[in-house]
Amino acid sequence: MDVHKVSNKKALEGGLDAVREAARKLGSKAEVKTPEFQDVQEPVLADFRKFADAVSEIVQKTPELQPSEIFRAATTGMIRTSPDCHTYYFDGRGRIDSRPIQQAGSGSVTPPQGQVVLQPDEAGLQERLLEGGVAWIRWTEFKITGTYDIRAKVKSALDLGLAAGAKAWLFDMRGNIGGNGPDVIASYFLNGESVMNVEVRTGQAGVQSANKDLRLAEKYQLPIALVQNDAGGSGPEILALYMKETKRGTIVGGKSIGCVGSAAPTTLSDGTQIYVVVEEYSGAVTGTKYNNQGVMPDIVASDPQAIDAAAKVLRDKIAGR
Numbered sequence: 001m002d003v004h005k006v007s008n009k010k011a012l013e014g015g016l017d018a019v020r021e022a023a024r025k026l027g028s029k030a031e032v033k034t035p036e037f038q039d040v041q042e043p044v045l046a047d048f049r050k051f052a053d054a055v056s057e058i059v060q061k062t063p064e065l066q067p068s069e070i071f072r073a074a075t076t077g078m079i080r081t082s083p084d085c086h087t088y089y090f091d092g093r094g095r096i097d098s099r100p101i102q103q104a105g106s107g108s109v110t111p112p113q114g115q116v117v118l119q120p121d122e123a124g125l126q127e128r129l130l131e132g133g134v135a136w137i138r139w140t141e142f143k144i145t146g147t148y149d150i151r152a153k154v155k156s157a158l159d160l161g162l163a164a165g166a167k168a169w170l171f172d173m174r175g176n177i178g179g180n181g182p183d184v185i186a187s188y189f190l191n192g193e194s195v196m197n198v199e200v201r202t203g204q205a206g207v208q209s210a211n212k213d214l215r216l217a218e219k220y221q222l223p224i225a226l227v228q229n230d231a232g233g234s235g236p237e238i239l240a241l242y243m244k245e246t247k248r249g250t251i252v253g254g255k256s257i258g259c260v261g262s263a264a265p266t267t268l269s270d271g272t273q274i275y276v277v278v279e280e281y282s283g284a285v286t287g288t289k290y291n292n293q294g295v296m297p298d299i300v301a302s303d304p305q306a307i308d309a310a311a312k313v314l315r316d317k318i319a320g321r
Contacts (some may be wrong), residue, residue, distance in 0.1 A: 001264055001276045003201050006082035008044050009037040009067045018077025019055050021071055028062035057243075073276065084292055085234075086263035086277035099292065105229025105254055105303055107175025112136055112307050117164050118157055123150050127157050132315040133167030136307065142179030142235040151181045155188070158220055166312035168223040172304065173240065174253070178233025186242035187214035189224060193246045194284040207284050210242065223317040224249030225310035228304060230294065234259045240295040245285045251297045252310040258294035 013034060031220050035050035038198050055074065059065055075089050076096050083099035090096075114128035114136060125142030139155050161169070186195075192212030198205045224241050235319035237256045243249035262279035280291045301309040 001084050001278050003085050003280045004082045005041045005201060007039050007041055008047055009039040010081045011078045012037045012047055015074040015077040016051060016054055018073040018165050019058055019070055022073040023058050023062040023065050026062055026064055030058050032057045054099035060270050074273045084277040085259035086261045089274050091272040103231045105174060105231040107231040114315040117160050122148060125153050125157060127161060129164045130311055132318060133165055134170050134311045134314045135161035135166035136170045136172060138172035139177060142181045144180045150168055153183045154185050167318045170310050170314060171226045173226060173228045173236035176232045176236040178235030182235045184214060186239050187211040189248055191215055195242050196243050196281040197284050199280045200278060206251050221321055223314050226251050227310050228256050229254040230257045232257060237295055241290055244295055245283045250313050252299045253297050253301050253306040255296055257284045258277040258292045261291040276299045
């Protein structure tokens with residue numbers, strides 16, 4: 001299922017190496033010959049039998065190595081041969097990522113000084129009008145439930161901003177955990193442009209475009225800056241990707257986390273789950289690979305400087321309109 005097409009050989013060798021390491025931690029030398037695995041993209045059942053036999057040899061030399069630890073080590077070793085933020089393993093002890101991520105940016109944001117237009121709601125949506133007519137809008141989750149829809153709430157925030165005198169939009173996406181609807185919010189400001197190529201294991205699966213029918217009226221089409229860092233989920237990255245590929249907005253801050261794509265879960269016989277990345281997105285305009293790479297900012301700025309840098313960009317654009 002892996003969109004990166006990890007080979008049968010690489011996955012099995014990675015799993016076997018991880019079991020060896022688990023045995024070594026218990027004091028065993030875990031010496032066992034690595035079988036000859038076929039270097040093909042599809043799993044080979046005969047090779048899995050070879051793998052099982054090699055693991056059995058390790059167990060015979062390390063009887064204290066428990067079955068649960070063998071399975072956990074083998075699974076971790078396999079998934080880490082194709083690291084991706086959408087590929088991970090859940091067991092009763094927690095989540096094991098194939099691509100461990102250390103965030104440098106902060107998800108905690110102090111609102112800038114300005115006129116309060118909207119107090120934070122249940123998705124953290126809030127708004128302030130800054131100097132020069134820059135409307136700072138932030139939310140911490142792309143939340144859609146039976147009683148709350150971030151897409152509609154952001155539209156309401158835009159209306160409030162216009163009523164308060166907004167001349168530009170500054171979207172602060174730092175620490176946003178993601179969710180649903182970033183494509184809809186991006187479409188508010190676009191005109192049906194092609195944005196993302198969708199790639200699967202067998203090749204390209206189509207092109208995702210902005211929804212032209214969702215474009216808002218001209219009064220909403222103000223200059224846009226988006227502040228980001230590597231703290232957060234894939235939702236804010238999708239919004240940034242739309243802005244980046246179409247050049248509709250200026251991206252300010254740090255590189256995003258690099259987690260755009262889609263995963264499919266498989267539930268195993270013991271109730272644990274493996275999620276595997278099955279889709280990867282690249283720029284329809286630039287061809288840029290974003291998954292595991294991140295969206296690069298147009299203007300690099302640290303967290304403490306990002307809002308001022310973005311606001312300056314927008315005030316310059318307002319002055320030039």
